[in-house]
Amino acid sequence: MTASAGPLQQRAEVLSRKQIGAYHILTLVAPGVAERCRPGHFAALAVGGPESGMLLRRAFSIYRVRESGTYGGTLDVVFDVHGPGTAWLATRGPHDIVDVVAPLGRPFALPADQVPCVLVGGGYGSAPLFTLADRLRERGCTVHMVLGASTEQRLFGALEARRSAHSSVVTTEDGSVGVRGRVTDVLSEVVGRSGAAVVYACGPMAMLAAVAGVAEAHGAWSQCAVEEAMACGIGVCMTCVLPVVGDDGRTRMVRSCVEGPVFRGDRVRWSDVGTIPADALGAARGGP
Amino acid sequence: MPSPRDVDLRVDLAGILLPNPVMTASGCAAAGRELDAFFDVADLGAVVTKSIMLDPRAGRPTPRMAETPSGMLNSIGLQGPGIDSFLGQELPWLARRRARAVVSIAGSTLGEYAELARRVGSSPGVSAVEVNISCPNVANRGMVFACDPYQAAKVIAVVRRDVPRGVPVFAKLSPDVTDLVGVAEAVVAAGASGLSMINTTLGLAIDPGTLRPVLGGVTGGLSGPAIRPLALRCVWQVHQAMPDVPIIGIGGIKTGFDALAFLVAGASAVQVGTVIFHDPGAPMRIVAELRDELSRRAFTSAAQVVGLAHTPATDSLAATDLEGLRTP
Numbered sequence: 001m002t003a004s005a006g007p008l009q010q011r012a013e014v015l016s017r018k019q020i021g022a023y024h025i026l027t028l029v030a031p032g033v034a035e036r037c038r039p040g041h042f043a044a045l046a047v048g049g050p051e052s053g054m055l056l057r058r059a060f061s062i063y064r065v066r067e068s069g070t071y072g073g074t075l076d077v078v079f080d081v082h083g084p085g086t087a088w089l090a091t092r093g094p095h096d097i098v099d100v101v102a103p104l105g106r107p108f109a110l111p112a113d114q115v116p117c118v119l120v121g122g123g124y125g126s127a128p129l130f131t132l133a134d135r136l137r138e139r140g141c142t143v144h145m146v147l148g149a150s151t152e153q154r155l156f157g158a159l160e161a162r163r164s165a166h167s168s169v170v171t172t173e174d175g176s177v178g179v180r181g182r183v184t185d186v187l188s189e190v191v192g193r194s195g196a197a198v199v200y201a202c203g204p205m206a207m208l209a210a211v212a213g214v215a216e217a218h219g220a221w222s223q224c225a226v227e228e229a230m231a232c233g234i235g236v237c238m239t240c241v242l243p244v245v246g247d248d249g250r251t252r253m254v255r256s257c258v259e260g261p262v263f264r265g266d267r268v269r270w271s272d273v274g275t276i277p278a279d280a281l282g283a284a285r286g287g288p
Numbered sequence: 289m290p291s292p293r294d295v296d297l298r299v300d301l302a303g304i305l306l307p308n309p310v311m312t313a314s315g316c317a318a319a320g321r322e323l324d325a326f327f328d329v330a331d332l333g334a335v336v337t338k339s340i341m342l343d344p345r346a347g348r349p350t351p352r353m354a355e356t357p358s359g360m361l362n363s364i365g366l367q368g369p370g371i372d373s374f375l376g377q378e379l380p381w382l383a384r385r386r387a388r389a390v391v392s393i394a395g396s397t398l399g400e401y402a403e404l405a406r407r408v409g410s411s412p413g414v415s416a417v418e419v420n421i422s423c424p425n426v427a428n429r430g431m432v433f434a435c436d437p438y439q440a441a442k443v444i445a446v447v448r449r450d451v452p453r454g455v456p457v458f459a460k461l462s463p464d465v466t467d468l469v470g471v472a473e474a475v476v477a478a479g480a481s482g483l484s485m486i487n488t489t490l491g492l493a494i495d496p497g498t499l500r501p502v503l504g505g506v507t508g509g510l511s512g513p514a515i516r517p518l519a520l521r522c523v524w525q526v527h528q529a530m531p532d533v534p535i536i537g538i539g540g541i542k543t544g545f546d547a548l549a550f551l552v553a554g555a556s557a558v559q560v561g562t563v564i565f566h567d568p569g570a571p572m573r574i575v576a577e578l579r580d581e582l583s584r585r586a587f588t589s590a591a592q593v594v595g596l597a598h599t600p601a602t603d604s605l606a607a608t609d610l611e612g613l614r615t616p
Binding site: 052053099235238242253274280284 | 359563
């Protein structure tokens with residue numbers, strides 16, 4: 001990685017914060033960051049201000065970037081309030097300062113050929129999929145989107161999906177909009193109908209596991225962006241590990257922040273996430 | 289008042305000369321590479337690498353961390369690539385970058401510590417060795433070597449034997465003991481050149497949803513500003529008992545003033561740890577802030593303040609303009 005491609009740390013000014021359904025979109029002025037971002041990268045935000053007792057950064061996938069404009073480059077992150085840190089972010093407004101480190105992680109791998117692709121998002125996990133859809137369409141790929149959530153309020157970007165993709169399907173668990181059920185209930189049909197070569201997904205771990213399975217059953221590659229809890233986001237703390245099979249067939253506990261967050265779905269040992277598999281490199285031998 | 293630029297930050301730490309007293313803490317900077325995106329790691333006093341073991345180690349299951357008030361619990365379990373990979377890749381990288389490397393080692397047995405000391409001691413580019421005898425996230429948690437003066441001394445003795453004379457050996461101590469000075473005296477008698485204080489203290493967090501421990505490893509090490517007063521007390525006590533033993537102060541250092549507080553309590557250098565997760569640029573920010581903190585108090589060097597808090601207060605400080613310095 002060259003220095004110019006690495007992450008930057010900036011005290012970013014908030015340009016705006018909007019509420020959409022259950023979620024917030026925070027737009028930060030971060031010159032230099034936008035130019036480095038590719039779909040699937042994420043940003044780590046410090047929360048609570050300079051005297052904060054909340055030490056750990058909150059990681060969010062990057063929704064949109066604008067490379068230049070009146071205010072210089074900006075980046076958008078989408079978040080849901082589910083603790084004091086995100087509650088603090090939800091009170092930020094124009095001219096407030098948020099310390100941001102971005103871009104982080106490995107982005108989605110793009111196909112070399114013009115192939116059909118299916119993009120799957122659970123909840124606001126769909127956030128990084130819209131710039132991904134743009135890049136894929138620029139390359140001549142056909143893009144199909146499947147977005148799901150528990151309720152309509154918790155869907156993110158259903159309207160945008162209709163603009164970004166050649167086709168889109170929406171599911172809600174309560175049936176408030178779209179097909180009643182989960183993304184995985186319709187995914188097999190969409191992947192089959194589209195003849196997808198790659199399935200991209202971002203959302204909860206269980207959804208990613210199911211998506212990886214569907215892709216594999218159809219002979220498609222899958223690129224899954226995981227949402228593992230992180231303390232630092234930059235590769236130094238070793239908290240965000242999950243078991244992933246390497247090119248050599250060995251399972252290693254790898255950091256989702258620097259070796260991910262995007263992994264090949266067939267390489268992640270989904271059912272072993274949260275454990276240290278006995279055959280993982282360096283697993284305790286001879287006993288529990 | 290000296291200009292911040294004129295403040296001499298160099299310190300002599302058990303015979304090694306550091307350009308400034310600020311290092312990264314073991315386990316909070318990996319082997320330095322990731323932080324190089326945020327500042328030049330060669331500008332640090334030293335990079336203390338994550339504790340390395342003989343063999344690759346997968347560590348403990350996730351969740352491995354829980355945020356706590358002004359701190360965090362971690363239960364990593366010394367995940368690492370093993371000594372071969374470390375010496376083959378990480379250490380040469382630090383040497384190429386001309387960073388000073390303090391290599392932290394951790395073993396499960398005396399034999400492993402001895403082997404690690406031999407391997408690290410015979411490698412070029414090692415400024416010092418830090419012996420982690422106090423990681424709480426290993427199999428015998430709570431029963432770490434550093435909790436028993438006799439066991440702690442045995443580890444230090446085998447390491448000292450195999451590390452060349454010119455390379456200082458620091459013992460990293462746990463605060464989870466009744467008689468910290470007793471442990472400190474034992475490891476110094478066994479050959480430790482200095483002491484790194486403190487490692488994390490054992491803690492627990494409960495998940496409000498499941499009403500079960502948050503961490504996969506159940507208990508974890510508490511770190512961050514939450515433990516700073518505990519760490520300062522440890523440094524204070526040990527410096528008072530053994531004023532000539534070099535101490536590296538560690539525990540929740542977030543600002544230049546925090547670093548200064550550890551120096552005056554008796555530390556010759558400090559390590560910045562958990563705060564890196566919050567602010568990856570923190571170590572070099574703290575170097576700059578320490579320079580300012582010394583300058584505004586009319587000090588010309590970092591070395592001159594080491595242990596200052598143990599001497600009676602004089603009017604010399606009051607004579608300086610300390611407006612605004614009372615509540616840092």
